[in-house]
């Protein structure tokens with residue numbers, strides 16, 4: 357009763373997804389504040405040893421349901437297991453990754469249980485009344501809302517990947533594995549949707565939807581230096597963009613070109629590194645909500661539409677940004 | 688002959704993708720006047736998939752197939768029903784009532800599911816994956832649960848459709864999957880799906896004065912406790928605007944202190 361549940365997603369190689377380990381770590385901190393336990397739920401066809409990884413991330417108890425038919429995620433069997441288990445165990449909160457799987461499953465579960473579900477959270481906390489504070493961007497990323505579910509339990513949330521830190525804890529004094537029986541939790545009717553075929557493909561580059569774009573111009577100097585942009589973008593959950601001059605120079609793939617003959621982007625933040633600001637480039641990014649321009653030339657045309665101007669060497673500034681983003685993530 | 692009924696759920700939304708620098712008021716609230724109301728982009732794709740499905744089923748099965756669009760919103764949301772009819776939908780309904788105000792996704796999906804049930808018979812329901820204002824992507828799966836039908840999320844292509852089953856391609860995080868389900872089923876449509884066909888001139892003429900039915904809460908026979916604010920367990924406690932108003936550019940020093948300060952400020956403002 358009143359524990360924090362984490363629904364654990366499995367990758368194709370059978371390992372627990374990073375987002376789930378991030379959630380277990382966060383759940384550990386929240387659980388310690390209100391003196392409850394963290395319980396993970398894993399549903400799949402080969403779960404041997406899965407608990408060892410979870411115990412490292414602060415989990416007390418792992419519910420395992422193993423069945424041949426569960427090789428790939430499907431909504432209805434996972435829905436059956438989660439709803440039955442939640443009705444039986446009555447947790448305080450249930451957390452899911454805000455991944456395609458989590459955002460397919462969690463709403464259906466919340467609907468059945470008639471409890472609140474906050475989507476795509478970027479932060480979680482507990483308020484003075486013991487309610488889970490769920491913080492999420494909405495309105496295309498233009499606002500940040502704090503959402504509470506004061507009257508109904510469990511409080512459910514999906515949490516964005518990469519925003520919580522994965523942590524290793526000393527193994528809890530009390531750890532258990534609870535095996536759930538397929539006969540009790542699953543029904544034949546849960547398998548009415550058939551997977552006919554599955555094709556995994558390499559990720560295609562598409563920067564249009566990225567909330568943050570770290571974009572490089574000719575002033576970045578080399579393909580090697582562009583790696584720094586990838587590192588910063590990775591830390592911020594964003595993508596790398598570029599000018600035509602940078603693409604022509606072979607610093608990165610043409611799919612990343614922003615501008616009149618590339619893609620038009622409107623991210624929350626556009627960090628322009630060594631970009632002069634030609635009109636053909638500006639037309640593809642000037643609607644970004646916040647623009648940061650890093651340029652050795654204090655009079656670069658792009659600076660006139662930037663919210664923040666940093667006059668200096670882009671490689672040096674980006675290296676510092678990476679350093680401080682990393683130290684901030686650790687806090 | 689039995690009619691084959693396809694329902695599309697569509698929402699009218701403020702155009703949050705076109706948020707320019709003037710979209711936010713100085714006090715941090717949203718300047719709705721600067722944001723035109725549009726047909727939610729994913730829902731337009733859901734409409735196309737429904738129309739395509741109608742074309743396939745009509746051709747092969749010679750049954751009468753209807754596409755009906757349902758929206759919940761203020762009376763002016765009838766604009767998107769009209770737009771749907773110009774593009775080929777057979778009809779639509781607006782459900783509108785002050786008692787729906789303050790609905791979270793649980794209450795929204797309840798009202799929409801009750802409206803679908805009120806239609807009597809349905810075979811397929813298409814929704815968008817996500818609305819661009821609330822951004823939750825929860826209403827589709829929650830409506831499916833309330834109707835007690837399976838769901839297929841993130842579909843981007845119809846592979847085959849008959850009067851009793853559908854086969855779709857759906858987008859995974861790292862690939863694609865082809866799945867098949869018996870009907871009825873609810874399908875949420877991914878932004879990668881085909882764009883919607885354009886308006887037909889003859890439909891614009893023939894349907895521009897059609898009356899669009901408007902249902903109130905009473906028409907869908909609800910449990911009133913499950914509507915609106917009362918039926919919504921999530922409460923928005925606080926809203927912060929993250930778009931910084933356009934100011935003169937701020938100069939940041941490129942030394943350690945300058946960059947650390949900037950990164951910390953942006954992190955504190957939830958921008959990073």
Ligand SMILES: Cc1cc2nc3c(=O)[nH]c(=O)nc-3n(C[C@H](O)[C@H](O)[C@H](O)COP(=O)(O)OP(=O)(O)OC[C@H]3O[C@@H](n4cnc5c(N)ncnc54)[C@H](O)[C@@H]3O)c2cc1C
Nearest residue numbers: 573574575599600601615616617618630632634637652670
């Ligand atoms: C028809 C047409 C279509 C076009 N379409 C596009 C398009 O879609 N997208 C696009 O981007 N361009 C497009 N262009 C090209 C465009 O006109 C510009 O040539 C291009 O955007 C310039 O790219 P840049 O800013 O990277 O390079 P430059 O203009 O060469 O600017 C480099 C900048 O880096 C700065 N810099 C140098 N060293 C450093 C350093 N160490 N640290 C920091 N800053 C440094 C310099 O001060 C300068 O401001 C198009 C042009 C035409 C004619």
Ligand SMILES: Cc1cc2nc3c(=O)[nH]c(=O)nc-3n(C[C@H](O)[C@H](O)[C@H](O)COP(=O)(O)OP(=O)(O)OC[C@H]3O[C@@H](n4cnc5c(N)ncnc54)[C@H](O)[C@@H]3O)c2cc1C
Nearest residue numbers: 474475697759791792814815817818821822823824825826
């Ligand atoms: C800042 C803010 C944050 C919010 N956060 C949450 C939250 O975390 N959890 C929560 O439960 N609610 C939340 N809400 C409430 C939520 O936005 C509303 O319930 C909204 O009516 C439906 O959610 P959505 O816009 O996210 O739609 P989505 O679930 O993203 O929509 C998916 C699809 O469902 C269909 N659909 C959705 N709404 C309608 C409609 N009115 N008529 C017809 N079809 C429709 C469309 O096909 C659409 O493409 C929030 C609201 C605000 C203002």
